[in-house]
Amino acid sequence: MLPAMGGAPLETTTVDLSVDLAGLRLANPVMTASGTSGFGPEHAEYMDLRKLGAFVTKAVSPEARKGNPPERIVETRGGMLNAIGLANVGLERFVAEKIPFLQSAGIPVIVNVVGHSVEDYQTVCRRLDSIDCVAGLELNVSCPNVADGLEFGTDPQRLSKFVTAIRRDVHRAKLIVKLSPNVTDITETARAAIDGGADALSVINTLYGMAINVDTWKPILANRTGGLSGPAIKPVALYMVHRVYTKVAADLGVPIIGMGGITDWRDAVEFLLAGATAVAVGTALFVDPQAPIHICEGIAAYLNRRGLQSVRELIGKLK
Amino acid sequence: MQRDRVIQTAHVVANRRLCRDHYRLTFRLPMFPPARAGQFVHLSPERRLDDSPMESHDRWVSELDQPMLRRAFSIAGLRCTNTGVEVDVIYRVVGTATRWMESLRAGDPVSLLGPMGNSFPVSDRKPVAWLVAGGVGLPPMLWLAAALQETAKRVVAFCGAQTHDLLALTLDPTAQPDGSAKTATPSAKEFTKCGADVVISTDDGSLGFRGYVGSAMAAYHQANPVAADDLVVYTCGPEPMIRFVAEYCVARRIECYVCVERNMACGTGMCQSCVVPVRDTADSTGWSYRLCCTDGPIFEARNILWETPD
Ligand SMILES: Cc1cc2nc3c(=O)[nH]c(=O)nc-3n(C[C@H](O)[C@H](O)[C@H](O)COP(=O)(O)OP(=O)(O)OC[C@H]3O[C@@H](n4cnc5c(N)ncnc54)[C@H](O)[C@@H]3O)c2cc1C
Ligand SMILES: Cc1cc2nc3c(=O)[nH]c(=O)nc-3n(C[C@H](O)[C@H](O)[C@H](O)COP(=O)(O)O)c2cc1C
Ligand code: FES
Numbered sequence: 037m038l039p040a041m042g043g044a045p046l047e048t049t050t051v052d053l054s055v056d057l058a059g060l061r062l063a064n065p066v067m068t069a070s071g072t073s074g075f076g077p078e079h080a081e082y083m084d085l086r087k088l089g090a091f092v093t094k095a096v097s098p099e100a101r102k103g104n105p106p107e108r109i110v111e112t113r114g115g116m117l118n119a120i121g122l123a124n125v126g127l128e129r130f131v132a133e134k135i136p137f138l139q140s141a142g143i144p145v146i147v148n149v150v151g152h153s154v155e156d157y158q159t160v161c162r163r164l165d166s167i168d169c170v171a172g173l174e175l176n177v178s179c180p181n182v183a184d185g186l187e188f189g190t191d192p193q194r195l196s197k198f199v200t201a202i203r204r205d206v207h208r209a210k211l212i213v214k215l216s217p218n219v220t221d222i223t224e225t226a227r228a229a230i231d232g233g234a235d236a237l238s239v240i241n242t243l244y245g246m247a248i249n250v251d252t253w254k255p256i257l258a259n260r261t262g263g264l265s266g267p268a269i270k271p272v273a274l275y276m277v278h279r280v281y282t283k284v285a286a287d288l289g290v291p292i293i294g295m296g297g298i299t300d301w302r303d304a305v306e307f308l309l310a311g312a313t314a315v316a317v318g319t320a321l322f323v324d325p326q327a328p329i330h331i332c333e334g335i336a337a338y339l340n341r342r343g344l345q346s347v348r349e350l351i352g353k354l355k
Numbered sequence: 356m357q358r359d360r361v362i363q364t365a366h367v368v369a370n371r372r373l374c375r376d377h378y379r380l381t382f383r384l385p386m387f388p389p390a391r392a393g394q395f396v397h398l399s400p401e402r403r404l405d406d407s408p409m410e411s412h413d414r415w416v417s418e419l420d421q422p423m424l425r426r427a428f429s430i431a432g433l434r435c436t437n438t439g440v441e442v443d444v445i446y447r448v449v450g451t452a453t454r455w456m457e458s459l460r461a462g463d464p465v466s467l468l469g470p471m472g473n474s475f476p477v478s479d480r481k482p483v484a485w486l487v488a489g490g491v492g493l494p495p496m497l498w499l500a501a502a503l504q505e506t507a508k509r510v511v512a513f514c515g516a517q518t519h520d521l522l523a524l525t526l527d528p529t530a531q532p533d534g535s536a537k538t539a540t541p542s543a544k545e546f547t548k549c550g551a552d553v554v555i556s557t558d559d560g561s562l563g564f565r566g567y568v569g570s571a572m573a574a575y576h577q578a579n580p581v582a583a584d585d586l587v588v589y590t591c592g593p594e595p596m597i598r599f600v601a602e603y604c605v606a607r608r609i610e611c612y613v614c615v616e617r618n619m620a621c622g623t624g625m626c627q628s629c630v631v632p633v634r635d636t637a638d639s640t641g642w643s644y645r646l647c648c649t650d651g652p653i654f655e656a657r658n659i660l661w662e663t664p665d
Contacts, residue, residue, distance in 0.1 A: 078623060102640075105630075109619075111451065323399055
């Protein structure tokens with residue numbers, strides 16, 4: 037059985053796990069990945085959320101969305117495909133029904149934002165920037181613009197303009213841009229996001245993928261294609277964090293939230309060494325909703341063994 | 356609020372073959388929160404996420420033939436023993452997780468989360484209950500039959516399979532009826548011991564009624580009329596089959612509860628993967644999605660939309 041779930045913050049002996057994410061202090065570097073722990077209450081049934089560095093919500097759009105028909109997920113070797121379709125209750129119900137819980141959670145809350153137009157994103161960001169418990173806004177730019185069908189996040193020039201437009205409406209919350217891995221050169225979109233005014237970057241969102249049923253000759257997902265996540269994508273994610281850190285973000289002092297296939301402390305340490313200031317855990321939560329606790333404890337024990345005082349001594353230290 | 360259900364290490368007591376491709380896996384647990392028929396457990400290989408620097412680099416996928424995500428299995432039986440609780444699941448070997456389960460031996464640990472989901476509503480109002488099970492829809496019906504024993508209902512279990520050796524039941528050859536499905540007999544020990552009679556069907560006619568289990572139920576209904584108000588139907592199995600039973604009951608205003616299956620990533624309401632479209636007058640479109648894992652897996656037949664509206 038898992039250790040008893042106490043109410044106290046993580047006990048991590050003598051080491052300092054805190055990190056600074058663009059001026060936002062996180063008690064530890066481990067957060068949830070958007071879309072993998074709902075809006076908080078669902079996850080809180082299985083884990084004391086106060087042990088997280090930050091909580092990241094499922095995507096919020098201006099209007100409620102039902103999302104895609106089932107089947108929405110399928111396991112693939114070492115990972116899974118999802119096509120949830122950004123199902124959410126919409127901005128106003130999010131504020132009325134979800135914010136009070138998040139406010140009471142007592143940890144930094146980052147809201148993932150989606151839309152079909154620049155105005156959609158502006159609407160959500162403007163409203164949430166005025167709500168104190170929202171510490172950060174994470175723009176999910178792996179979403180097509182209805183105006184031209186192209187994703188906001190795949191063309192550097194479009195992305196830069198897009199982020200600039202939203203930056204004007206965000207004064208208090210940290211503005212985080214979540215980069216898509218489905219690009220030729222992720223350092224270009226990383227630079228574009230920073231040019232547009234991003235305070236931090238999330239690296240990476242899911243990779244395109246699909247699975248086919250050979251009996252019916254049909255795709256397994258009703259949406260036909262989906263996003264690949266889980267251990268299978270970790271090497272790709274780690275490489276992209278490393279590239280973004282060394283080519284763009286380190287010089288400009290923009291922190292990275294690394295994610296993609298993190299399941300244990302060792303994975304997390306790899307991302308930190310590659311240049312991530314914090315890490316997010318997604319798919320692993322489905323197997324163990326308490327994975328962030330184990331990861332934090334593992335990082336602390338690792339630091340102890342290495343005689344290090346602070347987790348910050350790992351960030352970007354790849355030789 | 357944290358729930359009393361937690362992730363536990365369960366140990367295999369037995370993994371016994373019931374018929375072709377079907378096994379009964381029994382676990383022992385030191386404790387298990389109160390559970391009811393219709394609920395499921397969410398199983399995965401036990402992965403040690405503790406801090407051991409010497410462990411292999413990538414423990415989660417070190418065994419490529421093991422599933423990564425948990426899988427849902429209806430609880431087929433539950434007993435308190437003097438050392439804790441024993442939980443039964445019955446599975447058919449069809450893919451990654453069930454092949455892994457087939458390899459489990461007594462004493463092996465597995466990671467178990469549960470009990471999950473809602474349960475079959477049981478009320479005293481209806482004197483007659485029919486349990487309609489197709490293929491691996493059988494397991495929750497076994498436990499439901501045991502639960503219904505206390506309610507003094509007249510219970511008939513309709514059990515269907517593709518062919519005779521895919522029926523995961525202990526059959527009594529002396530009690531096999533003629534195949535017309537007009538009568539129910541004490542033909543399968545699992546149900547007989549709960550006081551329930553059984554109608555058996557196979558798609559190929561190799562045992563009992565030839566055809567789908569829904570047709571067997573309809574044939575029995577014709578031969579044994581019962582007022583809609585007196586009857587409650589519970590069903591579980593492949594989607595076309597449960598849909599047939601659900602629509603049959605809705606058309607006749609018979610109360611009917613359906614155990615629905617979906618691919619699940621989390622089983623805990625976090626990922627939104629397991630949606631079932633249902634009628635919803637509170638929604639402007641008249642329908643909305645419910646989660647199979649936390650709102651289900653049991654849904655009332657008249658609420659389910661079998662085709663997702665556009
Ligand atoms: C509430 C609930 C209760 C359940 N109760 C039971 C129960 O009591 N007993 C039981 O046996 N099952 C039960 N299930 C189903 C169970 O959870 C598993 O889905 C099932 O056992 C198959 O798991 P698997 O990993 O062996 O198969 P998977 O590997 O997940 O495959 C499932 C099917 O999909 C096909 N498939 C999967 N991936 C691909 C791909 N990439 N390409 C082509 N085809 C693919 C496989 O061939 C197979 O037919 C229940 C499910 C739910 C939701
Ligand atoms: C079921 C599911 C839903 C997701 N929903 C969102 C989402 O709403 N917004 C978003 O930016 N990313 C979403 N993601 C992507 C994750 O936040 C994360 O970037 C990705 O899964 C890689 O991390 P992982 O391998 O640890 O899961 C989702 C991922 C999964 C598996
Ligand atoms: S399986 Fe994740 S919400 Fe139901």
